[in-house]
Amino acid sequence: MEKQFIPLSVPNLKGNELAYVTEAVKTEWVSTAGPYIADFEKAAADYVHVPAACACQSGTAGLHLALKVLGIQPGEEVLVPTLTFVAAVNPVHYIGADPVFMDCDDTLTLDPKKLKRFCEEECEFDGNILKNKTSCRKVTALVVVHVFGNLADMEEIMSLAGTYHLKVIEDATEALGSCYREGAYEGRYAGTIGDIGVFSFNGNKIITTGGGGMVVSQNPELTERCRFLSTQAKKDTVYFVHEEIGYNYRMTNLQAALGLAQLEQLEEFIRIKKENYELYQKEGIKLLPFRSDIRSNYWFYSYLTDNRDGLIRYLEQHQIQSRPVWKLIHTLKPYAESRAYQIEKALWYYDRIVNIPCSSNLEGESVKRVAERIHSFLKEQT
Structure with a gap:
């Protein structure tokens, strides 16, 4: 009988x-x-060291607000990763812009080398505007997703964004608490480096409000603009004057009460998740590493196998939940006609990643049980 x-x-x-x-x-x-x-x-603003934050209904809503307040226009192109959850990309369509899909590197985050190559070889730059030579459309923004608590190479990405005048939206929905320990952004948290950062408090995130998100920026005018749009763009709160289109994106007080209590425990959650990550390694389960120059929040653990689906089914039979990485977005039906640029490494990881249990209340005995079952599966394959 399974446990x-x-x-x-x-x-x-x-x-x-x-x-x-x-x-x-x-x-x-x-x-x-x-x-x-x-x-x-x-x-939240104090924790990540920014002047202000705007609480909203979801990370997706936060990304939509970010694109709006940064002035991204219909018909423009936004560079996005293909290896991410679809919610990181859907808001690009909400505003009528078009995504161009980029590959990942071994951190699972956006590959800055291919980003540079795309800008240099596939685009024209007149000193002000970057234009895609194939579509003849302006490329105006970049969505960077920090995957599973790892951090993208923001030093290189921000340098490229500065060169080509690209707005940078940091999707830090999986990386609350991750920060750089060295380099140009030493001490800076995920979400605080680009023009705007967005966090998620979905039920599976490191802290939760049930459903909710947060927009942060070093520019308080941007977060205030997000707050205004998230409350239906109400110009006059007494006479209900609305001079532009707004959204019903504000977080509720009930959600915020839950979130405040969760945030009080975030550092302890990170400690536990790091401890369990290291315990898996001690039990002989080699997991994908996080960057050595960061303090990760260790949100998700990634195990590589040549029999992804077989392992997932085996663990399920033994009462252990796991999952593959997201289906690459450029392969999804709504994005079948979108441009995908030299997608190679993301395809390799998609076929091999299995995420294994990583809750912050996961006990050591459960970690050992998962490890034992993975070892058992491997023995059965030989």
């Missing part, structure tokens, strides 16, 4: 979550107004 089911990634709600949410309910501040929203925004 208890081991999920892939679930919330850890053992702090002040119940107390704060109960307080929000008792005071009847449960919707998109209430003190916990401002408290959560300030706490």
